[in-house]
Amino acid sequence: MDTVAQYRALKKEGRLQVALQLARRETSALEPNAVSQLGKMLQKDLCSGRQESAEIATGAAAMEPLRIFVAGQCTTTYLLPMLVAWAWADGMHVQVSDAEYDQVVQSLMALKEEHAPDVVVILPWNQRLLAHDARGAAQRIEDEVAFLQQCWAQVARLKCKMVQVSYDWMGVGALGYGLTSRHEHEGDISLIQRVNASLRAALPAGAYLVDLKHISSWHGKSRFYDERNYHWLKQPFSPEGLSAMARHIAAGIRVLTTGRKKVLVLDLDNTLWGGVVGEVGPHGVATAAGSTEGEAFLAFQKHVKRLRNSGVLLAVCSKNNDADAREPFEKNPHLALRLEDFAAFHASWDTKPKRLREIALELNLGLDSFVFFDDNPVERAHVRAELPEVLVPEVPADPSMYVRVLQETLAFEAVGITSADAARTAQYAAESSRKQALGVxxxxxxxxxxxxxxxxxxxxxxxxxxxxxxxxxxxxxxxxxxxxxxxxxxxxxxxxxxxxxxxxxxxxxxxxxxxxxxxxxxxxxxxxxxxxxxxxxxxxxxxxxxxxxxxxxxxxxxxxxxxxxxxxxxxxxxxxxxxxxxxxxxxxxxxxxxxxxxxxxxxxxxxxxxxxxxxxxxxxxxxxxx
Missing domain, CATH: 3.40.630.30 (Gcn5-related N-acetyltransferase (GNAT))
Structure with missing residues (x-):
C-alpha cells in the first residue's frame, strides 16, 4: 500500500496522529503527484476541527499555524498543497493562501498590517523580462527590479518575513529562442543572469533567496519545466519542478521562522572514514587522496568542516572504544577534522538513541535541532523509532554520495552566516570548561x-x-x-x-x-x-x-x-x-x-x-x- 493510501486508511480508522506522523516521515520519498495529494489532505486535516482533539495536540499540529501568502507572476494554485506537505515534513504547520494570477503588488497592497501573514513568498516569472518589446535589455532589467522593490516595500509595511524566488528560463534556450542566446549580451539567458545579479544586490537584509536557476539545473530543465502547463495554465513547472521548488520554499520558511538545524551527529566507521578503526588502527582507515574510497570520505569530511565553520555544531556518536575512536583525529594527518572541531564526542557501546539524548543534554539543545548521519540502516531505524524528532537521512552505500545526500536535506540552509555562527564551536568548548568548574x-x-x-x-x-x-x-x-x-x-x-x-x-x-x-x-x-x-x-x-x-x-x-x-x-x-x-x-x-x-x-x-x-x-x- 502506498503512502497516500496508508494515510487515508489510518485516518479512516481514527488514527489521525499516526497518519500525520507517516506523512512527516515519508514525504521525501514520494513522487510529486503523491506529494500534492498528501498536501491536499493535510490542508484539510490540519486546519479542520480535528486539530482540537487530544489525538494531535502535540508538536507542530498543536501550535498556531504559520500563515504563508504566495504571490506570483505565474499561477501558484498548484504550488500550495505541495508547500503544505513539504512544510509539514520539515516540522511546520502552515496555512497557505495566494494572490490572483500576476497581481503581486496589488495583492500585497490589499493586505492589512493587523492581519499580515507571517511569511510572504514572491515568485516572479520572465514573461515581461523576455518580452522583446521596444524597451532595451537594460530598461527591462531596471523595470523588473523596480517591480520587486515595490513588492519589498509592501512586505516591509506588513512587517513580515519574506522568501524571494529568483528568475529562471525554460529549456535549453528560453521559450524557444535558441542556443545562440547564451552568447548574446541581450539574449534571454544573459538577461536572466543579469536580472538575478541585480536581484541579489538589492535584496533586503533578512530575506531568504530561493535560487530557482540552481534548483532547475540540478533537476534538469527539461524535467523541471513543462511548456504545455505554461501555455494552458500560466504555470510553467512540471510536477517534479513544482515539488522541488516547494521543498526549497519550505526550507526557507523554516530558516526564517525557527532557524536551521543546529547539530550534525556523525557515526565514524564507514561514515566519516572507510573501515573499522578498532580493526585497522588509526592509520589504516580510508581517508586519504589517492584511492576512490579515501577521496570520497575526505570530500565528506571537508564538507562537514565547512558546515562546522558556518556555525553547525558537530558531534560524534559511535559504537567504539573511546580511545580507539579518538586516535585517528590525533594521529592520522590525512583527516580534515580534528577533535577540537567537535562540540561533543561520545564513543561507547550504549544505544545510539541513549547517546543522542545525552548529547542533547550536554549541549542544552532540543533533539529537533539534530541531524543524525550513520551508514548503518539498523542504527538509523532505531533512532527514527525512538527519536522521531531527529532528522535521519537515508545514507547510501556509496560514500561518494554522502555530500549530496546531506546537502539535499536542506537542513543547514541559512539566510547568512554571522561571526557568532563561526565562533559557536569555540563557545561550546568554553562551556565544557565551565562544566568542569561546576564539578569542583x-x-x-x-x-x-x-x-x-x-x-x-x-x-x-x-x-x-x-x-x-x-x-x-x-x-x-x-x-x-x-x-x-x-x-x-x-x-x-x-x-x-x-x-x-x-x-x-x-x-x-x-x-x-x-x-x-x-x-x-x-x-x-x-x-x-x-x-x-x-x-x-x-x-x-x-x-x-x-x-x-x-x-x-x-x-x-x-x-x-x-x-x-x-x-x-x-x-x-x-x-x-x-x-x-x-x-x-x-x-x-x-x-x-x-x-x-x-x-x-x-x-x-x-x-x-x-x-x-x-x-x-x-x-x-x-x-x-x-
Missing part, C-alpha cells in the same frame, strides 16, 4: 562567582541587529512570547519614542558568550492609563546563558530604564508553547502580579515604585547608549 565548586553560588561574569548592555543598532533577529528567530526555551519579529519590525520597535530595547552581551573568564539576550519593550497604548505602562513585547535569552542569573541583571536594568523614562508599571505576557515552560514562573518570580494586569491570565503587571532589586552574580560592565 562547593555550591552553585561559589560556581557562579568563580566564573567572573560581566555583561554589556548594547543598543539595537546596525552592529547588533543581525544577531538580535537571529535570536528572535531561533530562541524557544527562554522566550516569554516566541514572537518571531522581522528585521523591519525590530528596527521600528527600537525607534519607537519611549521604547526600551536592548541586547545583552555576556563574557566570563572562560570566554565570550556573545549577544545572548534581547529585550523589546514599548509604550502600552491600551486604556485610560496609556503612557503609564511599558509593555514587554519580547524577552528572550540563549539557552547557553540560562542558570547564570543573567535574567536578574536584565530585570534590574529594565526596571531602571523604565523608571527613568517615567513609567509607573511594567506589563509582561507569557504565551505558553511546548518549549518555553522554563520561563513560566519568570514574571511572578520577579514580583509581577497577574491579577493586577487586568487583561487575562497570560498578562502580569509590576509596580515600578515597589519593584525589588534582584540579586545577580553578573557585573554590569558598560551600557553603550542602549
Amino acid at each position: 565548586a562547593a555550591s552553585p553560588e561559589e560556581y557562579l562567582s568563580s566564573l567572573e561574569m560581566g555583561a554589556e548592555i548594547l543598543p539595537i543598532s546596525a552592529e547588533t541587529i543581525d544577531r538580535v533577529v537571529d535570536l528572535i528567530t531561533k530562541t524557544n526555551q527562554f522566550n516569554l512570547t516566541t514572537r518571531r519579529h522581522s528585521r523591519v519590525k525590530v528596527e521600528e520597535m527600537a525607534a519607537t519614542p519611549g521604547a526600551v530595547c536592548f541586547a545583552v552581551q555576556l563574557a566570563d573568564k572562560f570566554g565570550d558568550y556573545g549577544i545572548i539576550s534581547v529585550v523589546l519593550a514599548v509604550p502600552d497604548g491600551d486604556g485610560a492609563e496609556a503612557g503609564e505602562a511599558l509593555r514587554l513585547d519580547t524577552w528572550l535569552m540563549s539557552c547557553r546563558a540560562m542558570g547564570r542569573t543573567v535574567e536578574h541583571l536584565v530585570m534590574n536594568h529594565l526596571a531602571e530604564r523604565a523608571t527613568a523614562a517615567g513609567y509607573l508599571r511594567l506589563l509582561g505576557e507569557y504565551l505558553p508553547t511546548p518549549k518555553n515552560t522554563p520561563v513560566k514562573a519568570l514574571l511572578p518570580g520577579f514580583g509581577f502580579d497577574s491579577s493586577a494586569a487586568g487583561r487575562g491570565e497570560s498578562w502580569h503587571s509590576l509596580s515600578l515604585t515597589s519593584a525589588p532589586v534582584q540579586s545577580t552574580q553578573v557585573r554590569l560592565l558598560t551600557t553603550e547608549n542602549a
Whole structure:
C-alpha cells in the first residue's frame, strides 16, 4: 500500500496522529503527484476541527499555524498543497493562501498590517523580462527590479518575513529562442543572469533567496519545466519542478521562522572514514587522496568542516572504544577534522538513541535541532523509532554520495552566516570548561562567582541587529512570547519614542558568550492609563546563558530604564508553547502580579515604585547608549 493510501486508511480508522506522523516521515520519498495529494489532505486535516482533539495536540499540529501568502507572476494554485506537505515534513504547520494570477503588488497592497501573514513568498516569472518589446535589455532589467522593490516595500509595511524566488528560463534556450542566446549580451539567458545579479544586490537584509536557476539545473530543465502547463495554465513547472521548488520554499520558511538545524551527529566507521578503526588502527582507515574510497570520505569530511565553520555544531556518536575512536583525529594527518572541531564526542557501546539524548543534554539543545548521519540502516531505524524528532537521512552505500545526500536535506540552509555562527564551536568548548568548574565548586553560588561574569548592555543598532533577529528567530526555551519579529519590525520597535530595547552581551573568564539576550519593550497604548505602562513585547535569552542569573541583571536594568523614562508599571505576557515552560514562573518570580494586569491570565503587571532589586552574580560592565 502506498503512502497516500496508508494515510487515508489510518485516518479512516481514527488514527489521525499516526497518519500525520507517516506523512512527516515519508514525504521525501514520494513522487510529486503523491506529494500534492498528501498536501491536499493535510490542508484539510490540519486546519479542520480535528486539530482540537487530544489525538494531535502535540508538536507542530498543536501550535498556531504559520500563515504563508504566495504571490506570483505565474499561477501558484498548484504550488500550495505541495508547500503544505513539504512544510509539514520539515516540522511546520502552515496555512497557505495566494494572490490572483500576476497581481503581486496589488495583492500585497490589499493586505492589512493587523492581519499580515507571517511569511510572504514572491515568485516572479520572465514573461515581461523576455518580452522583446521596444524597451532595451537594460530598461527591462531596471523595470523588473523596480517591480520587486515595490513588492519589498509592501512586505516591509506588513512587517513580515519574506522568501524571494529568483528568475529562471525554460529549456535549453528560453521559450524557444535558441542556443545562440547564451552568447548574446541581450539574449534571454544573459538577461536572466543579469536580472538575478541585480536581484541579489538589492535584496533586503533578512530575506531568504530561493535560487530557482540552481534548483532547475540540478533537476534538469527539461524535467523541471513543462511548456504545455505554461501555455494552458500560466504555470510553467512540471510536477517534479513544482515539488522541488516547494521543498526549497519550505526550507526557507523554516530558516526564517525557527532557524536551521543546529547539530550534525556523525557515526565514524564507514561514515566519516572507510573501515573499522578498532580493526585497522588509526592509520589504516580510508581517508586519504589517492584511492576512490579515501577521496570520497575526505570530500565528506571537508564538507562537514565547512558546515562546522558556518556555525553547525558537530558531534560524534559511535559504537567504539573511546580511545580507539579518538586516535585517528590525533594521529592520522590525512583527516580534515580534528577533535577540537567537535562540540561533543561520545564513543561507547550504549544505544545510539541513549547517546543522542545525552548529547542533547550536554549541549542544552532540543533533539529537533539534530541531524543524525550513520551508514548503518539498523542504527538509523532505531533512532527514527525512538527519536522521531531527529532528522535521519537515508545514507547510501556509496560514500561518494554522502555530500549530496546531506546537502539535499536542506537542513543547514541559512539566510547568512554571522561571526557568532563561526565562533559557536569555540563557545561550546568554553562551556565544557565551565562544566568542569561546576564539578569542583562547593555550591552553585561559589560556581557562579568563580566564573567572573560581566555583561554589556548594547543598543539595537546596525552592529547588533543581525544577531538580535537571529535570536528572535531561533530562541524557544527562554522566550516569554516566541514572537518571531522581522528585521523591519525590530528596527521600528527600537525607534519607537519611549521604547526600551536592548541586547545583552555576556563574557566570563572562560570566554565570550556573545549577544545572548534581547529585550523589546514599548509604550502600552491600551486604556485610560496609556503612557503609564511599558509593555514587554519580547524577552528572550540563549539557552547557553540560562542558570547564570543573567535574567536578574536584565530585570534590574529594565526596571531602571523604565523608571527613568517615567513609567509607573511594567506589563509582561507569557504565551505558553511546548518549549518555553522554563520561563513560566519568570514574571511572578520577579514580583509581577497577574491579577493586577487586568487583561487575562497570560498578562502580569509590576509596580515600578515597589519593584525589588534582584540579586545577580553578573557585573554590569558598560551600557553603550542602549
